[in-house]
Amino acid sequence: MPEVLSSGSGSFFVDGPGGIGKTFLYHSFLATLRSSGHIAITVVSSSVVASIVPGGQTAYSRFKIPLDVSANKICQISKQSSIARLIMLAKLILWHEASMTKKDTIEAFDLLLKNVMDSDKPFGGSGISLRFPEFFESKRVAPQLVLKENCPIILLKNLNPTEGLCNGIRLVCKQLRQHALCAKIAVGQHQGKRVILSRIPLQTSDNEKNGIPFKRTQFPVKLCFAMAINKSQGQTLDRVGIYQHEPVFSHGQLYVALSRSKMASAVKVLIMPPTFYDANIVLESKTMNVVYREILELAAK
Structure with a gap:
């Protein structure tokens, strides 16, 4: 908090297993800043997370980030607009589940802040907190299900x-x-x-x-008897069953799948043979994890 309230700038990366209080930490930050008359902007990577964040709004909507950001990284915000003024006055910009976002989107956001703040520093020298990571991927558990009461x-x-x-x-x-x-x-x-x-x-x-x-x-x-990674982000569950018919395919997915509960004993994993596999190969109770070392090195700096 002293770093956020100081006249300087900085970027902060917050990470941790499910259930340790990351959401509570953010709520405390927002309540402290806003009760003191400061401006704190909260954005999320998907609309489902907005429901658990006070004043949350998707980054695409708040910062006018193009949907096809790979072709155009220019956000539709002028330096004379009210949104640009809000960005300049903000003490903190808090981005939930930043790892759900594509690299091009983060780069477009970085260019926007540099333009608004007239600075070449990362994110324009603004105080920004990025929360990592939340993914989960699972499959349907039944071919035909019927909508009824209490489901x-x-x-x-x-x-x-x-x-x-x-x-x-x-x-x-x-x-x-x-x-x-x-x-x-x-x-x-x-x-x-x-x-x-x-x-x-x-x-x-x-x-x-x-x-x-x-x-x-x-x-x-x-x-919704099962959910995908992007639907479970930010949630802490009493019991978790992971149905893994295919290996994970992106950084952080397996970690988040295994960390949705506070206790390891409440997590069960069912590893099934992949869709395409050699029948002559003996299957083991193992699965592949995907780790991008560049992300870990960046978070360690």
Whole structure:
């Protein structure tokens, strides 16, 4: 906190196993700064994390980062805009789950801060905290599942993020009606809140992979007995079952999968043969981990 309140600048990387209090630490930072009249900007890598962060907003939305950042790294913010003024006055910019973000996105954010702050220092010399890492990848556990009362579901669209209804949030179905669905939010700062969801039109993406686009009216939810890494980020669970049909493919995935619970005894792993493997090879109870040494070296500096 003294470093953040000082007139200097710096970048901070926060890491640690699940359940040790990273979210509590951030809440304390934000409460201390804002109660003292300082400005603290909070952004996240996905909308689901915004539900557990006070005042959270996706980095793409807050900083106007292009969706196709590989082709264009220029954020749509002018130096005379109110957002640029907010950035200059901020004591802290806090980015949750930074490892979920592509390298090009971080570089675009770095260029934005350098331009706004008129500085060649990393991130324009602003005080910024990046939280690492949160991933998880799993598969569906059943081919056909039926929506019914008291079953876990996940929201598929951003309906009202300020009220906790954002893409990826987990809920519990409490009552089914013909044109409405009553549910209770299961995680985040709105945990326990009852909401009513109605049918809305959903349309498939118009690209070659999906073929002919079509639209249908349905409840924007699906059953959620399992979740992927990006859906479990920032959460601490009582019991964790990891169904690993394929090895992990990115830095930090295996770590996060194994650290969703406070106790190692509450984590169970089922390792299945990969889709393509030689039947003559004897399978072992082992799996591959992916580590990018460059990230560890950067965090150690």
